[in-house]
Amino acid sequence: MRALYRLVVLCVEEAARGIWFHRRVVAPALVVMVVSLVVLGAFMLASDNLNVVLSGWRERGQLQIFLEPDATGAQRQAIEATLGRAAAVEEVRYVGPDEAAALFRADFAELGEVLSLLEDNPLPASYAVTIAAQMRSERVLEQLTEEFATLPGVDGAQYDLQIIGRLELGVRALRLVGVLLGGTVLLAALVTTANVIRVMVFARRREIETMRLVGASEAVVVGRFLVEGGLQGLLAGTFALVVLLTAYSLGLAYLDPDALGFLSILPLRFLRPAMILTLLAGGTVTGLLGAWLAFGPGGVRFE
Amino acid sequence: MIRAFHVTKRYGSITALRDVNVQIRPGEFVFLTGASGAGKTTFLRMLYRGELPTSGQLIVDGRNVASLRRREVPKYRRRIGLVFQDVRLIEDRSSLENIAFVGRVLGLARAESRRRGMELLKLVGMDHRAELYPPQLSAGEKQRVGLARALMTAPVLLLADEPTGNLDPDTAIEMMRIFRAINRRGTTVVLATHDPDMIAALGRRTLVIEEGRLRSLERTMEQESA
Numbered sequence: 001m002r003a004l005y006r007l008v009v010l011c012v013e014e015a016a017r018g019i020w021f022h023r024r025v026v027a028p029a030l031v032v033m034v035v036s037l038v039v040l041g042a043f044m045l046a047s048d049n050l051n052v053v054l055s056g057w058r059e060r061g062q063l064q065i066f067l068e069p070d071a072t073g074a075q076r077q078a079i080e081a082t083l084g085r086a087a088a089v090e091e092v093r094y095v096g097p098d099e100a101a102a103l104f105r106a107d108f109a110e111l112g113e114v115l116s117l118l119e120d121n122p123l124p125a126s127y128a129v130t131i132a133a134q135m136r137s138e139r140v141l142e143q144l145t146e147e148f149a150t151l152p153g154v155d156g157a158q159y160d161l162q163i164i165g166r167l168e169l170g171v172r173a174l175r176l177v178g179v180l181l182g183g184t185v186l187l188a189a190l191v192t193t194a195n196v197i198r199v200m201v202f203a204r205r206r207e208i209e210t211m212r213l214v215g216a217s218e219a220v221v222v223g224r225f226l227v228e229g230g231l232q233g234l235l236a237g238t239f240a241l242v243v244l245l246t247a248y249s250l251g252l253a254y255l256d257p258d259a260l261g262f263l264s265i266l267p268l269r270f271l272r273p274a275m276i277l278t279l280l281a282g283g284t285v286t287g288l289l290g291a292w293l294a295f296g297p298g299g300v301r302f303e
Numbered sequence: 304m305i306r307a308f309h310v311t312k313r314y315g316s317i318t319a320l321r322d323v324n325v326q327i328r329p330g331e332f333v334f335l336t337g338a339s340g341a342g343k344t345t346f347l348r349m350l351y352r353g354e355l356p357t358s359g360q361l362i363v364d365g366r367n368v369a370s371l372r373r374r375e376v377p378k379y380r381r382r383i384g385l386v387f388q389d390v391r392l393i394e395d396r397s398s399l400e401n402i403a404f405v406g407r408v409l410g411l412a413r414a415e416s417r418r419r420g421m422e423l424l425k426l427v428g429m430d431h432r433a434e435l436y437p438p439q440l441s442a443g444e445k446q447r448v449g450l451a452r453a454l455m456t457a458p459v460l461l462l463a464d465e466p467t468g469n470l471d472p473d474t475a476i477e478m479m480r481i482f483r484a485i486n487r488r489g490t491t492v493v494l495a496t497h498d499p500d501m502i503a504a505l506g507r508r509t510l511v512i513e514e515g516r517l518r519s520l521e522r523t524m525e526q527e528s529a
Contacts, residue, residue, distance in 0.1 A: 003410045010407050021395060210391045213351065215381035215456060216408040218374075 043178020075153030193290025233287025
């Protein structure tokens with residue numbers, strides 16, 4: 001156990017020393033890796049924030065029933081009675097055209113002005129129906145929407161999950177783009193790291209040969225370069241997090257929330273600890289793989 | 304310590320060593336000599352398993368060199384100290400770090416490695432240069448640090464390939480004095496050189512390699528020619 005500990009300490013020390021002494025060679029690989037991790041991190045940040053919004057909407061479990069402009073009082077009473085009988089309905093709130101306009105102005109400050117330019121308020125009256133928590137499934141919501149949409153005086157019905165579904169699709173697409181883009185750059189980082197390690201191995205060929213001749217095991221000879229790759233990745237992950245946090249903080253400090261359009265509805269939070277660890281681990285594994293490639297098939301061979 | 308039975312080494316169509324038979328006893332000091340390209344380095348390389356014999360048996364410290372498995376080689380080499388003509392010190396480490404590094408590679412703690420490193424530097428008279436880097440050392444000083452490094456594993460066999468080749472006569476004599484001191488402690492020494500004066504001065508058994516064939520001279524070459 002002690003021998004293993006000493007081996008690890010030696011490898012870490014040698015790796016740190018190697019990175020410092022060959023910092024000019026290491027720098028390009030580090031930059032490529034930082035860029036790739038920043039790209040991945042940025043997509044993780046965006047999709048995570050969107051997910052927060054989506055889960056908030058999902059928890060709301062709301063359904064909107066829009067009334068026809070000429071819906072009569074009797075029709076409204078019949079609708080309210082139907083809603084009152086439905087077991088899945090927890091709460092019903094009537095939203096008149098004026099309240100709808102006020103909500104629109106509050107949610108979309110810039111677009112709200114457009115309403116003032118119109119002679120009539122185009123927003124219809126509606127019922128905001130909250131579904132009981134235990135009934136909030138896509139199937140139930142779909143069924144209720146279909147049922148309520150056919151009631152006399154109802155223009156249409158829509159539930160949040162439809163919007164959520166579309167947004168989820170968007171988030172998934174965003175994530176896919178992030179993985180593809182980040183993955184491509186990460187692959188480039190992996191190859192660059194492998195080449196940098198290869199250069200470093202060649203630069204220290206004599207040293208390695210000497211190590212072998214004095215009886216160093218392959219665990220020591222190869223281990224230090226593997227650790228070096230891993231350490232480079234960890235460094236890159238740390239730098240990437242610093243870049244992301246700086247960009248995020250600057251964005252929060254200097255960007256006008258109104259200028260963000262629909263993004264202004266995001267609660268905006270930085271990467272969660274698990275994502276930070278994922279990013280750091282991603283960098284470390286990439287570095288390790290790069291170093292392993294340097295010694296793997298087609299890698300450095302000399303005796 | 305070393306027994307070679309009909310050892311032959313070929314590189315393609317070139318035969319570097321031909322039917323070598325020799326025995327070197329534990330604690331012996333042996334010179335290995337011959338013209339450049341005669342096969343001295345090849346023989347030494349086979350002893351530390353840098354090369355494998357094409358045919359024949361080579362037994363070193365009770366181990367058949369050819370049958371060593373790859374993972375057994377590091378352990379085997381820890382029993383052998385190597386001194387090279389070009390020394391091979393790591394340029395960005397001090398004299399002491401160069402030696403202590405071997406200790407650490409072999410699993411010793413940092414403090415223990417440095418302590419033993421200092422002892423060995425003292426043995427070769429280089430303790431006052433412990434913190435200097437290879438570029439700050441003379442050729443003779445580098446060679447002494449290289450020798451101290453070879454001793455870090457407390458080897459039973461010390462192989463030296465032209466260790467005095469780049470040294471002035473006075474420094475070379477000083478080096479030989481150190482080799483003899485190490486040999487007196489019980490370490491078997493095989494020293495390759497083509498310096499007849501040195502062989503004559505020490506008067507030890509000499510193995511001569513000529514065109515790949517090895518013969519053993521019990522007396523020095525000078526004594527023989529006289």
